[in-house]
Amino acid sequence: MPGTVLLIAASPVGKGCLVDAASVLPVLAAVAPSVLSGTDTANVVELADPLQPQAVLTRLRAAATAPGPLTVFLTGQLQLDRRQRRPHLALARTTPATVRYTGFPWHWIREELRLRAPGSTTLLVDLHTDAETWQHLAGQPLTGGPGVALYGRVAPPPPRRATAVPTYMKSLATILRSGHRPPLAQLHQQALTRSYGEDPDSAHRDLVLAVEPRYRAGVPMPGPATAHGYAAAPAPAPMSVPVPHPASVPHPASVPAPATAPAPLSVPAPYLAAVPMPAAPPVTLPVPVPEAAPVDPHAEITAAVQSGRHAEAAVLAEQWERTALRRYGPGADEVVHWMEVRADLAMFAGDAELSCRIWLAVADARLTAGQPADATAVEAAVDRAHHQWGRIGDSARARELGFALADLRGRVPGRRQGALDDIRRNLSRLGTQVSP
Structure with a gap:
């Protein structure tokens, strides 16, 4: 099966630029697609x-x-938004004052990768930060999600009026240009060794990331009908340490990814849904995965969706939700998670009405559990409900859900202005009005 490679290089234009991110693209583009992906062929x-x-x-x-x-090569700089203090990938128009609206939130990466089969996704990063973001990440390292292998480095701010060079990513690309793709842990170590050979001082400053997926491929997991239900292994803490020695840990076998992309959106785009590290003794990375770690049950659901068996996938998700409900009780994170899976499955099946209803229920469950209206998960649920509502073809059903969505938007306005106005305009076109 062919793989997919996504090369992203992003940094602000002008004096806010901390790293020459785009300079790495010609080096990566010179690598054969199959080597970038580690598969026979790749897009x-x-x-x-x-x-x-x-x-x-x-x-x-x-x-x-x-x-x-899927392999993602990501080069750029991170900045915190001033309101919620969440890391964002700074884009060409990003400034410190506009990060929340012009940057790409890091949690969106986790959201988009969360339904991929475990062991099928690799995220390789070379990121630079300003002083505020550097201190934040020293205490809260980046993660890619439970099923994602994350390797790379996060660098502190460069000297004043200087622009950093993405030496880690360039070193990684240079190694791959040989035509050989070593195991990830070995490739990561070789790239660190090469890049720190060019800049020895950075070896004691950077935050080095080397995290293997929480779930392993090929280990059976109890089905949703078992007495004990779903019992996922605890997530290992991400590592942020000085330069590691090589580690010999095999990368999990690749498994099928989710179904094809959903249809284009029919609503406006906004509604889609440190202190420098001291020197330390050598350590072994990546984080070891427990031998008994179970397979994420999403793999079976993903296979069903890929084969067009949407009803079967929905039944499996419902079974897991009932199991979580019996074990953890209403409103538990495990229950809400499976509600979210069901909402995504309805979207893949083309049932916008059901997907909208479930996302509305997810948002309500999170708010009822005491989560704030500006929490990432709450905003994401409402955004997705809004998106799916715009795709409902039945006017009567759209009007019904439109009132519930408008009420929810009044409590959860989201990241962009005008969301509630958008609902009102659409309801007006459907022949009704929403009271101010």
Whole structure:
């Protein structure tokens, strides 16, 4: 099965630029697609200095829903938004004051990759930060999600009026140009060794990321009908340490990815849904995966969706939700998670009405559980409900759900202005009005 490779290089234009991200693209483009992906054949998509977050989201979503292994090479700089202090990938128009609206939120990456089969996704990063973001990440390292292998480095700010060079990613690309793709842990170590040979001081400053997926491929997991239900292994903590020694840990076998990408949106784009590290003794990376770690049950559901068996996939998700409900009780994170899976499955099956209803229920469940209206998961649920509502073809059903969505939008306005106005305009076209 062919793989997919996504090359992203992003940094602001002008004095806010901390790293010459785009300089790495010619080196990566010189590598054979099959070597970049580690598969016999691969499709390569390049995104250079993107202007809009939605452009990045569209490419990432398409790559995440393509069949086969996915490898993302991400070079750029991270900045915190001032309101919620979440890391964003700075894009061409990003400034410190506009990060929330012009940057690409890191949690969107986790969201788009969360339904991929475990062991099928690799995220390789070379990221630079400003001083504020550097301190934030030193205490809260980046993660790619439970099924994603994450390798790379996060660098502190370069000297004043200097622009950093993505030496880790260039070193990685230079190694791959030989035509040989070693195991990920070995490739990561070789890239670190080469890049730190050019800049020895950075070896004691950078945050080095080397995290294997929480779930392993090929280990049976109890089905949803078992007495004990779903019992996922605890997630290992991401590692942020000085330069590691090589580690010999095999990368999980590739497994099928989710179904094809959903149809284009029919609503406006906004509604889609440190202190420098001291020297330390050598350590072994990546984080070891427990031998008994179970397979993420999404793999069976993914296979059903890929084969067009949407009803079967929905039944499996419902069984897992009932199991979680019996074990953890209403409103538990495990229950809400399976509600979210069901909402996505309804979207893949083309049932916009059902998907909208479930996303509305997810948002309500999270708010009832005490999560704030500006919490990432709450905003995401409402955004997805809004998106699916715009795709409902039956006017009567759209009017019914429109009132519930408008009420919810009044409590959860989301990241972009005008969301509630959009609902009112659409309801007006459907022949009704929403009271102010």
